[in-house]
Amino acid sequence: MKIVSNTFGSHGKLVSELLSDSPDELFLVSPFLANDFEEFLGNCDFSSIRKITLITTLKKNDQDQITKPTSLKSFYQLMKNQCPNAQVEIHIDNSLHGKIYIFKKGSELKAIVTSANLTKNGFYNNNEWGLLIGDNNIITQLEKEVLECIEYPDITEFLVEQLLSYSDQFQRDNPECKKIVKPTSDILDTVYYLGQNNNKEPKYYLKPIGVSENPILKDSKRDFSELHQNLHFSKKGTGTIKTGDILITTAVGCGCLLSYFQVTGTPKEATDKEKQIEPWKERWPWYIEGRNLSTKYGGCWWEYDLTRKKLLKKYQEEYPNEAVTLAGRKTLGTLNFGNDKVQITKTFAEFLIAQIDEFNK
Secondary structure, three states: OEEOOOOOOOHHHHHHHHHHHOEEEEEEEEOOOOOOOHHHHHOOOOOOOOEEEEEOOOOOOOOHHHHHHHHHHHHHHHHHHOOOOEEEEEOOOOOOOOOEEEEEOOEEEEEEEEOOEEOOHHHHHHHOOOEEEHHHHHHHHHHHHHOOOEOOOOOOHHHHHHHHHHHHHHHOOOHHHHHOOOOOOHHHHHHHHHHHOOOOOOOOEEEEEEEEEEEOOOHHHHOOOOOOOEEEOOOOOOOOOOOOEEEEEOEEEEOOEEEEEOOOOOEOOOOOOHHOOHHHOOOEEEEEEEOOOOHHHHHHHHOOOOOOHHHHHHHHHHHOOOOOOOOOOOHHHHHHHHHOOOEEEEEHHHHHHHHHHOOOO
16 A cells, blocks of 8 residues: 555556556446546556546536537547547446546456546645555446446447537637526436437438458357447448337357447548558448447357347247338348448337347346
8 A cells, every 4th residue: 555645656657557567447436527537647658558537527517518529529539549448338327426446457456546536736736635556346336336326328429529619619609607507407307318309200221240251150159249339331331220219139150139229429530540440341331339238148149149130030920911111021131242331120120129028136
């Protein structure tokens, strides 16, 4: 155990030293954040990081909702520049007051428990004190308790961009907001549940995941349990898919259902830099964000036998006169010709979703 302070040294210097030891995962907890993370932490080395989790606040009817989106966007941008292949997660706990910074390197854990916020003043200028600890059991318990308090999990970069749009519009409509005017609406709720609240008649699609040269097989046990996932499409784009629509994913290879998603984003195209880092995005450049409505099943789909071939046969036996695609077809042959999606009927979609939900409890 070691005392950390800005009186004899600084939090910032210690964090730089811990990062230079090449940790593979960071877990950051702070209610206040720097406005510009590049200026604040741009000189630190994040190249070894494979996963970084940030937990902060975005309080309702509070100035936080006007200023915090800029900080979150800056955080995402720093991580893109410093560790583009890392998994980045941001969660919201509006009762948060503590500050914890955990560094993981394999089985070795280190944590700073402190009064210092994740800001330049907190790390260098303010009179702040904390403790550096290395007890794995205590650190694991700390992380567990923090995660149990999350109100809004997985605030993705797309959601942050939407928060920024709302914040910018609010500031244009209320130029006096820089004088600390509290918003009367809850921006986070509006953005987080955008598709759910704004699309009362969603369309339904069956979407293959994977490619024939790199199929998804049961033995791979590939995890599809993440709450938010980017769903990729070919150069033709995403078609008429919009926020709130439902995409049921199925594996190219074994044909199993993987999860089902509600679309939460608008179509975006991978940048040239993203295509250089991951060449497969040249072929599948378009993507749209979806919120996983079957996270539990998505983490163990391979344990079940929900293949689209067997489910289609079962559906045909139960509904012999019903079509499965919106075009009126009773088969899914179009997926055999490399199509990246097919629009299906609501009845067939609800049938497939019911099969997944049996194992999603």
